Amino acid sequence: MSDFNNASWLGYARANGTKGIRNRVLVIYTVKCAEFVAREIVGRSGSPDVELIGFDGCTDNQYAVRQIISLIRHPNVGAVLAVGLGCEYMQPEWLAKIAAEEGKPAEWFFIQDKGGTKPSVQHGLEWTQSALAALKDTPRVTMTFADLIIGGECGGSDYTSGLAGNVVVGRFFDRLIEQGGAAIFEEIVEAIGLDAHLLSRAANDKVRGQLRYTYDKALDYCKHARQYSISPGNFAGGLSTIEEKSMGAVIKSGTKPIQGVLKVSEKPSSPGLWLLDSTPDPYYMDFGITNPSDNEGLMDLTSCGAHLVFLVTGRGNVVGNAVAPCIKITGNADTYARMAGDMDFNAGTILDGSCSIEESALDLARLVAETASGAPSKSEALGHHEFHIIYKYQEKEVPPCEKG
Amino acid sequence: MQRAFVIAGEDNVATALEELHPGDVQLLGDAASSTAEAAGDVPKGHKLALRDIARGEKIIKYGVVIGQATADIPAGSWVHLHNIQSVYDERSSHLDILTGAPKDTKYE
Known part of the structure; x- marks a missing residue:
């Protein structure tokens, strides 16, 4: 993909050796x-x-x-x-x-x-x-996709999220990882029913154990709370079950092997694809909510080092993020038209046949490179600065797990 | 012609890309057949049964199980909370079928 290979921009060199896209x-x-x-x-x-x-x-x-x-x-x-x-x-x-x-x-x-x-x-x-x-x-430094960590989550999902928005993000993540970058995807509580699928994508036995532990913890949490991560708007939008919403959500992770499970605030130790676990740990499971808002989910991804975050939203959302620029992607062309001032990217073009998944992922790559080089995302231009840091109990990292 | 989208070849449901009315439906995506027939109305974004699905049978979309039938579902029917349910989530089978609004929390 030539656009991925050629893209570079000037970032900000930090004294600790990291490179930022904002200052x-x-x-x-x-x-x-x-x-x-x-x-x-x-x-x-x-x-x-x-x-x-x-x-x-x-x-x-x-x-x-x-x-x-x-x-x-x-x-x-x-x-x-x-x-x-x-x-x-x-x-x-x-x-x-x-x-x-x-x-x-x-x-x-x-x-x-x-x-x-x-x-x-x-x-x-x-x-x-x-x-x-x-x-x-601040000294400037050349950056490419290999320097980027990008986080992805979805909010306000409808039937287009699993057909278009998350599909394009999944393809983009595949290409980003091929370039040496890292991607983090959220929402293990939106992977209910998909344990076999997730485990089949583990990079090794250790990760398989981590995924088993994290999945079982999320399912336990949902059972205890008698609440799954699916809302009235999702049902009205055509989703009938948490399993259906889950597969639409997991598609945004693309097809690469999963390198490990991160807790909130934990950095990926290598490039590649990572799963973020934001579910409270067992002892305090009833204390705190898993995904109280998209603001919180985006903050969690940012705390894992994401330079930039994607919010895939079929029904539409307006939020931004205080530390990492937020790119809002919708697979619903009606939402894109109705909320044009807030939506950064229309993935709905792959549903009307005017664009292939690969072309759409390339378009998204161009937008990412522009935003990384300093162009404000829609939420930045509108002055959105959301953050949401809550009480929660979580250990620093996933405990050693038996083989899944 | 009105359109619906099939994600994986083994799926027994398609997603309506617009509100469907009784009659022929063009199938896009990974469909085994290029057309289906809607037997009734299906709201935009909702699911259409591609074949007869017996009570208790699995509902397949994305090539994975997304729920199970709670009634016999004839081919061409609307597939939603009234005839399928989650394997895990018991609460959602009590929601309003069109708006998804909860009916088990008291506002009094």
Whole structure:
């Protein structure tokens, strides 16, 4: 595929050796009480490269801490400001220290120490302006598809998701992996009924064990909650069962062997195809929800190092992402026409016969290269900056598993 | 002609690419036959039975099992919550057939 072979663009070289496709200042609040001040700093900065994330709870849930640290280390992030109130468990000083160790300009403060809202916003704004100025000097570096990690999930699925949107993403992922890149696909709770199919794609026995464990955990979770990952809109859109939705969702993973299962915030250790497990671990299974929103799913993929994320949506969605540009793909030509301002890519062309799957995947590759080189995605241009970091209990990695 | 899409050769259902009415249907995709006949209406995006499916038989789409028949389904029929169910998900068989809205949660 010549378009894949020839594509290159300039990224941002990080001191830790990684390459980013954006150069962002991340402003982090460490408890909901500090959100307003952090949000004011972001809003008043007047820069689309200043992004807000944060954790609402006062307690330092290990899963959430790990996720915030993974976003601090993310290659699209160049500088970090951590804003605390002054009495919460999560420590902004330690977050800033991690950023500094990565070679990123970093600052932190407590609103209580600064003397309240006005001086805190003032201080934060001054630091943010200096960080933006410093980031102008970030060294540039050539990137190709081999440098990319791309995450994919679906939301608002309908009958076109499994016929077109996810089919094109699956083909694109196959080609990306052939070029040496990495792809991460989400939603093991949307693989119910497909354990035999997933296990047959394991790269080796160890991965087969990981997939067995992860699948069984997700099925247990759904049984306990008496809730499967399928919603009224999916049924109205023509899907009749979770198994039907599942196969439509798993198709976005393409056909390559699965190299392993990642927990939220865990990075792929090699290129190739990876499955992200966002299901809570067994002991606390009833605590927290698997996929509370697409915002959260996109954040999970980003925390695994995805430079850029795909959201495949038959019925339409509008969300973006604070750290990784989001490309929204629909296989439904009506949705594409109705929400033209929000949809980045129409995969519905493969259903009306005007385009083959391969041609559509190539078109998507061109859009990815343009976006990676700095062109804003639709959600970026509209000013979407969603994030969603929740309480959840998960171990850092999949435990050693018996052969599946 | 009205159209439906068959994903894998072994599938016993096709997906309606537009609202289907009784009559001939052109089959796109990996279909063994190029036409089928709709016996009744099928909403856009919903499934059409490509052959007679007996109660208890598996429903095949994408070449995998996506559920099982809870009634005998004649060829050409609409296939949805009223005549198939998930092997796993018991709740979904109680949803409204057209809107998918839940009927087992009380709003009172």
